[in-house]
Amino acid sequence: MIDIARDPLLQPYQLKHLTLRNRVMSTAHEPAYSEDGMPKDRYRLYHVEKARGGIALTMTAGSAVVSRDSPPAFGNLLAYKDDIVPWLRRLADECHEHGSAVMIQLTHLGRRTGWNRADWLPVLAPSPIREPAHRAFPKAAEDWDLDRIVADYAAAAQRMAAAGLDGFEVEAYGHLPDQFWSPATNRRTDAYGGDLDRRMHFSLRVLRAMREAVGERFIIGLRMVADEDWETGLTREDGMEIARRFKASGLVDFLNIIRGHIDTDAALLDVIPIMGMRSAPSLDFAGEIRVETRFPVFHAARIADVATARHAIAEGKLDMVGMTRAHIADPHIVRKIMEGREHTIRPCVGATYCLDRIYEGNDALCVHNAATGREAMMPHIIAPSAGPRLRVVVVGAGPAGLEAARVSAERGHAVTVFEALDQPGGQIRLATRLPRRRDLIGIVDWRMEQLAAFGVALRFSTYAEADDVLAEHPDVVFIATGGVPNTEVLTEGNDLTVSAWDVLSGQAKPAERVLVFDDNGAYPAMQAAEMLAAADSGVELVTPERFFAPEMGGLNHALFARAFQRHGVRITINTRLVSVRREGNALVAVLGGDYGETLQERIVDQVVVEHGTLPDDTLYEALRPASVNLGAVDYEALVAGRPQTVVPNDHGTFRLFRIGDAVASRNIHAAIYDALRLAKDL
Numbered sequence: 001m002i003d004i005a006r007d008p009l010l011q012p013y014q015l016k017h018l019t020l021r022n023r024v025m026s027t028a029h030e031p032a033y034s035e036d037g038m039p040k041d042r043y044r045l046y047h048v049e050k051a052r053g054g055i056a057l058t059m060t061a062g063s064a065v066v067s068r069d070s071p072p073a074f075g076n077l078l079a080y081k082d083d084i085v086p087w088l089r090r091l092a093d094e095c096h097e098h099g100s101a102v103m104i105q106l107t108h109l110g111r112r113t114g115w116n117r118a119d120w121l122p123v124l125a126p127s128p129i130r131e132p133a134h135r136a137f138p139k140a141a142e143d144w145d146l147d148r149i150v151a152d153y154a155a156a157a158q159r160m161a162a163a164g165l166d167g168f169e170v171e172a173y174g175h176l177p178d179q180f181w182s183p184a185t186n187r188r189t190d191a192y193g194g195d196l197d198r199r200m201h202f203s204l205r206v207l208r209a210m211r212e213a214v215g216e217r218f219i220i221g222l223r224m225v226a227d228e229d230w231e232t233g234l235t236r237e238d239g240m241e242i243a244r245r246f247k248a249s250g251l252v253d254f255l256n257i258i259r260g261h262i263d264t265d266a267a268l269l270d271v272i273p274i275m276g277m278r279s280a281p282s283l284d285f286a287g288e289i290r291v292e293t294r295f296p297v298f299h300a301a302r303i304a305d306v307a308t309a310r311h312a313i314a315e316g317k318l319d320m321v322g323m324t325r326a327h328i329a330d331p332h333i334v335r336k337i338m339e340g341r342e343h344t345i346r347p348c349v350g351a352t353y354c355l356d357r358i359y360e361g362n363d364a365l366c367v368h369n370a371a372t373g374r375e376a377m378m379p380h381i382i383a384p385s386a387g388p389r390l391r392v393v394v395v396g397a398g399p400a401g402l403e404a405a406r407v408s409a410e411r412g413h414a415v416t417v418f419e420a421l422d423q424p425g426g427q428i429r430l431a432t433r434l435p436r437r438r439d440l441i442g443i444v445d446w447r448m449e450q451l452a453a454f455g456v457a458l459r460f461s462t463y464a465e466a467d468d469v470l471a472e473h474p475d476v477v478f479i480a481t482g483g484v485p486n487t488e489v490l491t492e493g494n495d496l497t498v499s500a501w502d503v504l505s506g507q508a509k510p511a512e513r514v515l516v517f518d519d520n521g522a523y524p525a526m527q528a529a530e531m532l533a534a535a536d537s538g539v540e541l542v543t544p545e546r547f548f549a550p551e552m553g554g555l556n557h558a559l560f561a562r563a564f565q566r567h568g569v570r571i572t573i574n575t576r577l578v579s580v581r582r583e584g585n586a587l588v589a590v591l592g593g594d595y596g597e598t599l600q601e602r603i604v605d606q607v608v609v610e611h612g613t614l615p616d617d618t619l620y621e622a623l624r625p626a627s628v629n630l631g632a633v634d635y636e637a638l639v640a641g642r643p644q645t646v647v648p649n650d651h652g653t654f655r656l657f658r659i660g661d662a663v664a665s666r667n668i669h670a671a672i673y674d675a676l677r678l679a680k681d682l
């Protein structure tokens with residue numbers, strides 16, 4: 001049991017005049033909640049929730065852009081507009097009321113954005129070298145560009161001071177300032193290129209102008225790469241020298257340390273490691289920078305659990321520990337530590353659904369906390385119901401069922417869960433069969449611990465029929481029975497195929513030559529292909545899509561791509577599996593497509609078909625006539641976050657809700673959100 005009074009994580013930290021109440025922070029991350037480039041209500045409520053949850057410092061924005069010719073790459077805030085000041089002031093005021101400090105990350109993205117958006121201005125960089133991830137061919141920045149951008153940084157700094165923020169940091173990894181530092185991106189021969197002095201010239205001009213704009217007292221940090229870990233990039237020695245020069249300049253108050261480069265998804269993955277990768281890979285490195293430079297050092301990179309965070313502070317590796325995705329999963333981490341309830345923290349499992357979504361042009365959402373980013377309507381803390389204690393029956397203990405049970409139990413209702421299998425988890429458990437994705441089980445384990453604490457009745461190995469449900473005399477029934485693989489997609493030979501589930505569960509043993517047909521575009525086929533390849537099968541992944549697994553974001557994609565390349569998985573796009581027939585001991589897979597009549601054949605030993613699931617809705621249909629709402633959901637109320645009041649059947653005795661894949665083939669977040677938004681109002 002940790003002594004709260006002595007917990008290293010809970011000790012205050014003095015940064016110049018600013019007292020941070022503990023050592024836990026959330027580093028800059030753009031959740032793409034901005035509206036018109038402004039941090040309006042959604043944005044504010046998201047940060048205020050973390051302040052309520054006890055965090056010491058929330059670094060707002062990910063890369064708020066200081067110039068027009070740095071158009072948003074993923075919903076970035078527009079720090080070059082004066083309108084941002086009142087929005088940020090309100091955000092800061094409300095976070096301050098809850099005791100949390102607020103800073104912001106400012107940047108010019110340089111080549112790390114696109115020209116074909118916002119004002120259609122050309123993208124610029126030190127030299128005309130394209131960033132593979134964002135694909136723009138930049139122009140080499142001219143003198144007048146650099147003068148203008150330096151002035152833009154200074155003007156943005158003034159706006160942040162006017163908004164009452166506690167400070168800001170300048171983003172210098174993969175963005176314009178370090179695009180100048182790095183030999184990989186700076187080939188200039190003028191005053192901004194050549195030796196380190198010249199390559200630092202632009203960033204020093206920026207920092208000087210910002211310091212002049214806000215004065216000595218204002219806190220300015222630098223989120224800097226101190227080793228690009230890249231043959232053509234900055235070495236550790238370069239990074240250390242840059243840090244030393246900034247120390248000597250007196251312009252910077254703290255460093256937020258990054259190791260690695262981010263110009264491709266594969267490289268970014270090592271800067272922001274995901275599930276199945278090392279925990280805290282750059283923590284020791286950040287600690288070395290702290291010792292050598294004597295700067296206050298902040299750092300984040302997969303420090304997802306409190307024990308590692310505590311270690312980082314206790315061992316003097318960091319002054320402030322970034323737990324960024326950890327707070328997306330649970331914004332109340334510090335409060336729970338302070339209340340001695342560390343064990344109830346909702347774990348960040350590293351699925352990185354959050355980050356993958358923003359690179360696909362969506363908002364950041366946590367795979368298993370559907371309240372994050374929806375604070376206006378979805379509660380992080382479930383309040384007990386003021387109404388009568390209801391009897392709630394949940395059928396199915398996958399993510400939807402477990403969430404419905406958890407939220408109902410927190411509301412104070414009497415909950416019974418039926419599950420046909422002997423273990424909870426549904427498709428999550430299947431997904432964990434791929435060893436590097438086994439942390440997904442945290443989604444299940446956390447809920448099971450909550451259910452145990454609330455005394456929920458769990459009936460495993462029980463295939464519930466309508467009578468079993470009715471025998472409980474329920475007031476509310478959640479059907480979370482999930483789905484079954486839908487493999488009947490071929491013109492011939494459906495019976496000769498196996499499903500991705502068969503492979504994941506081990507029911508189908510890996511054969512020598514396997515064709516995996518992915519007509520879903522999400523995780524199951526990818527996981528099956530990786531498991532087969534790891535078991536030494538020769539695998540060809542065939543998809544009708546333009547690129548493989550379009551439903552998967554870039555960071556998760558990168559780990560699959562690495563595994564596929566390692567194992568020599570062949571990938572065929574724009575192609576459909578039409579039919580399968582047996583010939584002797586082998587199978588003949590006939591391939592066609594949407595683009596022509598030419599058919600090809602592959603001789604293989606096993607064909608895997610992935611086409612999502614069909615809902616297992618037998619029980620739902622059986623119960624519908626006896627329910628008050630006949631299974632109907634008022635979507636207007638649902639979307640507005642209001643309680644359900646549909647009563648088309650006066651003779652019904654309970655409310656019936658179907659959730660998760662029992663409705664249609666979707667994903668973990670959809671299942672959990674279905675459950676939360678219906679159960680929170682019971």
Ligand SMILES: Cc1cc2nc3c(=O)[nH]c(=O)nc-3n(C[C@H](O)[C@H](O)[C@H](O)COP(=O)(O)O)c2cc1C
Nearest residue numbers: 027028029030062063300301302323324325355364
């Ligand atoms: C949705 C999302 C957006 C991010 N955007 C930025 C960004 O704009 N600028 C930045 O410096 N880091 C960004 N990051 C990286 C985080 O600041 C942090 O370094 C990273 O998530 C690793 O820390 P963690 O393991 O504690 O999450 C982003 C992270 C996430 C999850």
Ligand code: SF4
Nearest residue numbers: 348349351352366367
């Ligand atoms: S989506 Fe995954 S990585 Fe992101 S916060 Fe949620 S659990 Fe963590």
